[in-house]
Amino acid sequence: MLLVGRAAILQALSEGQAIDRIYLQKNAPAALQQELRQATAKTTVPLNYVPVEKLNGFNVGDHGGCVALRSRVQYQDLQEVISWVVDKGEAPLFLILDGVTDIRNIGGIARTAWSMGVHALIIPDKGVGALNEDAILTSAGALEEIPVCRVGSLMKAVDELRLNGIRVLASEMEAKAPIFDVNFREPVAIVMGGEERGINSALLKICDEQFRIPMPSGFESLNVSVATGMILYEAMKQRVTS
Incomplete structure (x- = not known):
């Protein structure tokens, strides 16, 4: 509207x-x-x-x-969402989207995140696709269910997460550690980069850990929505089998 x-x-x-x-x-x-x-x-x-x-x-x-x-999305305060998750006695699992502009990818990511138990999406106020009707339709309504925290600075959001004991992990195809070696059972926030430039270098630098999705074929790139789904499934698997 x-x-x-x-x-x-x-x-x-x-x-x-x-x-x-x-x-x-x-x-x-x-x-x-x-x-x-x-x-x-x-x-x-x-x-x-x-x-x-x-x-x-x-x-x-x-x-x-x-x-x-x-917006049909009701944006929420990051600290309030963190406190809400901790009060429930759960280990926070957040997803940070840096520069993801394709609304179909955003919708697909939100749908997967809601299904895999992600507590909230964290997006910047600029440089991200609009959470419009098309994004909500692609998400099958998940964007109206999962908390979305819109922040003025992802760098400051990382600081806030750390102050609350939440480690920040970055998906980076050139990282040494494979996804299977990452501990997703602890409180974590996962950073996913945009379709073209990936994660901003300054943001990548301050992340606590970087990991990659091993690809035996040697193919160097995955659609961000597909990659997010693979990562979140691994996180969910670890959490339900711990």
Whole structure:
């Protein structure tokens, strides 16, 4: 669902409604830009500056320089989700998506994650595909079930996870350790990189451990959704047989 114009967007923000992202015209009046920046400053709602043609493409009439996409996904606070999992007496299992932009992959990942017992998805507020109707359809509704934590910085999210005793593991095809040597029974967060560039080098550097999926054929790449499914199955297998 679209929110059209300044008044509708500001009202939605003030009411704490779930918003996927706001599109703001690049040359919008300075007052409007400042107002929206201030309104989103304490949220994780992305503010995307776009040409007017992008806004006109929504075919919504007089948009006044801004259009927002309302989200069916209710974003949750990372620390609150961590506390919720720990209070249940379970070892946290989180999935971090870095630069995954294909909504079909996101939907497929969410579907698998929900099935394999992942407690939450962690995504950045920018550089990730929109969790729109198509993503929700691809996920078979899983995106409306599994907690999704949208954060301003994945680097800071890693720090927060570590402070809570959660190790951060990265799937990297050039890593030395095979997936079978990884302990998924302990509290962990698994980082999966995007379809093109993989995991950001700075983020990869601060991960506690890197692992790979052995491929006897020597093939060097797997679709991120497929790779995630293989990793999560190994994690689930370890946890149910421990």
